[in-house]
Amino acid sequence: MKSETKKYEIPEGGSLGLLALGDVGLIKWREKRELMRAKKKKAKKSKKDE
Amino acid sequence: MSKRIAKKVLLIGWDAADWKVIMPLIKDGKMPTLAKFISEGVHGKIKTLDPPLSPMLWTSMATGYRADKHGVLGFIEPLADNSGIRPVTSTTRKVRAIWNILHSQGMRSNVVGWWPSNPAEPINGVMVSNLYQQANKAIKEKWDMPDGTVHPSELAEKLKEFRVHPQELTGNHLTPFIPNLKKIDQEKDKRIMGVAKTLANAASIHAASTYLQRETEWDFMAVYHDAIDHFCHIAMKFHPPIRKGIPQEIFDNYKEVVNAGYMFHDMMLERTLSMVDDETVVMIVSDHGFHSDHLRPKYLLKEPAAPAQEHSPFGIICMKGPGIKKGEVIHGASVLDVTPTLLSLYGLPIGENMEGKALVQVLEEPIMPDKIKDWEKEEGDFGMHHQDVQEDPWAAQEAMQQLIELGYIDAPDENIATRIESSKNESQYYLARNFIDGSKYDQAIEVLELLVENNSKEVRYGQRLAFCYLNTNRFKKCRKLIDQLKVIQEEIEKEEAGMSEEELNKRKKGFIRETELPNYLLFVEGLLFMKVNKLNKAIQLFREVIEKVPNNLEVHLNIGKAFLHKQKWVEAEGAFINCLAIDETNSIAHHGLGLTFLRRDQYESALDEFFLSLETNYAFPNTHYHIGETLMKLGKIKESEQAFKAAISLAPGMTKAHRWLADLYQNELNEPLKAKEHLEFLEKNIKGEVVIVSGLPRSGTSMMMQILDAAGMDILTDQNRKADENNPKGYYEYDPVKKLMVDKSWLPNAKGKVVKVIAQLLPYLPSNYDYKVIFMRREMGEVLKSQQIMLGKEKDVSKKAFPTGLNDAFLKQLSRVETWIESQPNIDVLNVNYKDVIDQPTEEVEAISAFLGLDIDAKKVNNVIDESLYRNRK
Numbered sequence: 028m029k030s031e032t033k034k035y036e037i038p039e040g041g042s043l044g045l046l047a048l049g050d051v052g053l054i055k056w057r058e059k060r061e062l063m064r065a066k067k068k069k070a071k072k073s074k075k076d077e
Numbered sequence: 078m079s080k081r082i083a084k085k086v087l088l089i090g091w092d093a094a095d096w097k098v099i100m101p102l103i104k105d106g107k108m109p110t111l112a113k114f115i116s117e118g119v120h121g122k123i124k125t126l127d128p129p130l131s132p133m134l135w136t137s138m139a140t141g142y143r144a145d146k147h148g149v150l151g152f153i154e155p156l157a158d159n160s161g162i163r164p165v166t167s168t169t170r171k172v173r174a175i176w177n178i179l180h181s182q183g184m185r186s187n188v189v190g191w192w193p194s195n196p197a198e199p200i201n202g203v204m205v206s207n208l209y210q211q212a213n214k215a216i217k218e219k220w221d222m223p224d225g226t227v228h229p230s231e232l233a234e235k236l237k238e239f240r241v242h243p244q245e246l247t248g249n250h251l252t253p254f255i256p257n258l259k260k261i262d263q264e265k266d267k268r269i270m271g272v273a274k275t276l277a278n279a280a281s282i283h284a285a286s287t288y289l290q291r292e293t294e295w296d297f298m299a300v301y302h303d304a305i306d307h308f309c310h311i312a313m314k315f316h317p318p319i320r321k322g323i324p325q326e327i328f329d330n331y332k333e334v335v336n337a338g339y340m341f342h343d344m345m346l347e348r349t350l351s352m353v354d355d356e357t358v359v360m361i362v363s364d365h366g367f368h369s370d371h372l373r374p375k376y377l378l379k380e381p382a383a384p385a386q387e388h389s390p391f392g393i394i395c396m397k398g399p400g401i402k403k404g405e406v407i408h409g410a411s412v413l414d415v416t417p418t419l420l421s422l423y424g425l426p427i428g429e430n431m432e433g434k435a436l437v438q439v440l441e442e443p444i445m446p447d448k449i450k451d452w453e454k455e456e457g458d459f460g461m462h463h464q465d466v467q468e469d470p471w472a473a474q475e476a477m478q479q480l481i482e483l484g485y486i487d488a489p490d491e492n493i494a495t496r497i498e499s500s501k502n503e504s505q506y507y508l509a510r511n512f513i514d515g516s517k518y519d520q521a522i523e524v525l526e527l528l529v530e531n532n533s534k535e536v537r538y539g540q541r542l543a544f545c546y547l548n549t550n551r552f553k554k555c556r557k558l559i560d561q562l563k564v565i566q567e568e569i570e571k572e573e574a575g576m577s578e579e580e581l582n583k584r585k586k587g588f589i590r591e592t593e594l595p596n597y598l599l600f601v602e603g604l605l606f607m608k609v610n611k612l613n614k615a616i617q618l619f620r621e622v623i624e625k626v627p628n629n630l631e632v633h634l635n636i637g638k639a640f641l642h643k644q645k646w647v648e649a650e651g652a653f654i655n656c657l658a659i660d661e662t663n664s665i666a667h668h669g670l671g672l673t674f675l676r677r678d679q680y681e682s683a684l685d686e687f688f689l690s691l692e693t694n695y696a697f698p699n700t701h702y703h704i705g706e707t708l709m710k711l712g713k714i715k716e717s718e719q720a721f722k723a724a725i726s727l728a729p730g731m732t733k734a735h736r737w738l739a740d741l742y743q744n745e746l747n748e749p750l751k752a753k754e755h756l757e758f759l760e761k762n763i764k765g766e767v768v769i770v771s772g773l774p775r776s777g778t779s780m781m782m783q784i785l786d787a788a789g790m791d792i793l794t795d796q797n798r799k800a801d802e803n804n805p806k807g808y809y810e811y812d813p814v815k816k817l818m819v820d821k822s823w824l825p826n827a828k829g830k831v832v833k834v835i836a837q838l839l840p841y842l843p844s845n846y847d848y849k850v851i852f853m854r855r856e857m858g859e860v861l862k863s864q865q866i867m868l869g870k871e872k873d874v875s876k877k878a879f880p881t882g883l884n885d886a887f888l889k890q891l892s893r894v895e896t897w898i899e900s901q902p903n904i905d906v907l908n909v910n911y912k913d914v915i916d917q918p919t920e921e922v923e924a925i926s927a928f929l930g931l932d933i934d935a936k937k938v939n940n941v942i943d944e945s946l947y948r949n950r951k
Contacts, residue, residue: 042249042250046341
């Protein structure tokens with residue numbers, strides 16, 4: 028099996044490139060999306076708290 | 078046991094993938110992974126089966142059998158208790174698939190998304206069924222996976238997380254497909270959801286398969302993607318160039334969908350191949366192509382599974398890996414060849430009852446695959462369901478919905494009984510088409526006669542039946558049925574003429590019906606005329622069809638064939654050029670065009686066309702044969718040897734190619750051993766020798782028959798035509814000869830005998846006999862005068878109204894027959910001049926004796942040469 032050395036930018040909205048990476052790309056995208064959602068939620072909450 | 082070539086095989090299915098779309102993308106650098114793949118392996122076209130319906134084809138692909146054996150007959154089937162219908166399932170399949178055979182050999186398989194594969198089968202390995210990716214609810218609702226989707230069920234929870242919901246996709250995913258995404262009103266235009274669903278499904282299958290590819294041990298992996306087919310059904314009508322009638326705005330919105338779909342598959346392929354080791358053979362196949370150019374149908378017929386009319390007959394096949402040749406083109410592959418090829422790669426025997434072949438020509442080291450009588454008869458555990466396993470019909474509803482949306486099946490009728498009946502009829506119709514595709518006309522007739530009996534107004538069924546009658550020489554039945562169908566068609570047209578547009582649209586179920594139905598009948602009627610050698614009438618009907626449907630390739634081809642039969646080379650050339658204007662890659666048209674050149678001694682042009690024909694269909698033995706014939710004419714002996722050998726490799730029983738080779742080894746290449754091999758074949762396979770007396774009517778054929786009769790030869794005559802003043806010693810005719818063009822069943826009666834066949838009928842002689850033809854020659858003026866007298870037109874003759882038209886026509890016909898005879902290696906000809914027989918009988922009898930290898934007593938036959946017969950001198 029060949030080693031995987033490529034590095035990918037993971038946009039929050041995903042990309043065809045990530046889908047084409049299969050399960051790994053999909054999971055990474057979803058993680059990023061969740062992370063960004065959590066961040067936004069946190070930012071929104073902070074803003075509200077202010 | 079044969080040598081195992083591949084440790085592992087990865088089979089990737091791309092439904093509807095077509096080189097006509099792929100090659101321009103490769104040229105533009107937009108499918109780099111596939112480009113690299115084919116440069117490092119082999120690639121070519123793969124021939125589909127009819128009907129080109131995916132569940133049937135992918136099952137044929139995975140089993141090596143046609144649908145009548147594997148049992149999957151379309152998209153849907155009635156439930157066992159007749160309470161409704163459901164999509165076909167894995168339990169519909171009656172035979173073992175490749176993964177079942179590998180299971181019996183202790184090998185592990187991963188199968189993902191194969192159609193149909195639900196409920197997943199209990200094989201060694203993992204099976205993810207074709208219901209896996211179907212999203213049946215909105216994203217916020219719970220998205221369960223139906224029972225039976227994954228085997229082993231312990232993996233279901235893990236695989237569930239790899240499913241992509243269409244509503245999960247964003248503009249980032251969809252904009253490459255639909256650049257104007259933001260401008261389109263998604264509420265009104267449902268195509269966007271179609272694209273999103275298709276893309277999500279592809280991503281789901283790919284995610285599950287990459288996971289299994291990486292995380293599990295496997296010997297065989299099969300992954301099926303339906304996305305290219307679905308993208309094409311949604312948007313091929315908007316694929317560039319824009320066609321007349323397509324609104325510019327919609328064209329602009331969706332013109333990228335098809336190309337983007339292919340490019341996404343290339344991206345997925347890159348990932349898949351990055352995880353493949355050096356011990357794995359990878360095969361990429363499609364089940365059929367998809368018309369992407371001017372052959373795209375403008376309308377679809379009003380019938381279930383109508384979208385399949387957009388499919389083209391050739392898909393793609395590529396292979397790469399250890400033991401596979403590099404950079405070569407595969408010819409002659411069929412959907413039926415996939416399983417035999419896979420079995421060979423594993424060193425396993427091929428079922429003798431499998432209808433395909435192993436594509437051994439792709440291997441660097443040729444092998445002779447082992448055979449087994451029938452894999453179905455083998456005992457053991459094959460990892461299949463018990464017969465009583467049934468799929469939950471409700472779980473399959475989303476799959477049903479998708480088929481409805483794609484137009485493959487109609488929305489459910491309120492009347493379940495009607496729906497069930499209709500689905501049964503359709504599956505029987507597909508079964509009949511499957512038989513027709515396999516040239517099993519009698520079996521097709523059995524199915525179709527029942528369908529027609531119960532559905533007399535369904536013209537489709539009748540048309541296929543008429544076609545089968547035609548191909549089994551039941552001409553009277555064919556004629557009767559065509560006439561009945563014409564009446565029904567007229568009734569339907571009258572009925573529709575009285576309908577409002579709304580009623581008409583409702584009846585047509587959203588499709589615009591091209592005026593194909595009556596035209597197809599005309600076409601079949603034309604074929605019927607062709608069969609009974611009424612070529613002018615046939616051409617007339619074909620031309621009527623062409624006036625209404627100018628781009629009908631099949632009709633143009635038959636016009637070409639009819640002119641070939643008539644030996645009207647220029648007209649045939651025109652017809653085949655018309656075919657090539659419609660489809661420049663059509664192999665039959667290139668072959669036909671080549672023949673028109675060959676017969677006019679334009680050998681270089683003939684070769685060009687024959688080679689173009691092979692590019693599309695290498696497996697056409699006649700093309701190789703005619704290449705051989707052309708090369709012989711050019712004196713290229715060694716090359717012609719190769720061509721005849723290729724013809725024989727595709728059609729081992731082609732006696733005429735064996736004859737050429739025998740002749741060539743004996744007389745040109747001085748290889749007596751090789752000549753012997755072919756001579757022995759001919760000895761075994763040639764059904765016998767027939768002596769034929771031929772020539773124009775009134776050229777002395779009856780006299781020659783008398784001579785041979787007197788010489789003691791066995792004469793085949795029924796003496797139905799009695800002697801008269803025109804032939805006082807009898808005609809020596811045999812009535813069945815008159816029907817030679819449609820019925821050759823009497824030939825065995827002629828074996829070892831002499832039979833009279835007029836010159837014009839000689840080209841209809843079958844090639845599995847040897848013929849010695851004594852061809853009577855007589856001065857044309859005398860022939861015509863004798864014919865006129867026989868027809869009671871002595872007065873015309875006496876007025877010296879010489880029939881110059883007939884004279885020219887006969888001369889042309891003779892010239893054509895002579896040309897034909899020259900190209901027949903199984904025919905020896907002795908030309909005998911009528912006048913010489915009268916003037917110098919002894920010499921002529923000697924020549925005849927030598928020709929026939931007999932010792933004819935000249936004295937005996939001299940008595941029958943009655944000079945008084947020579948009375949119709951010019």
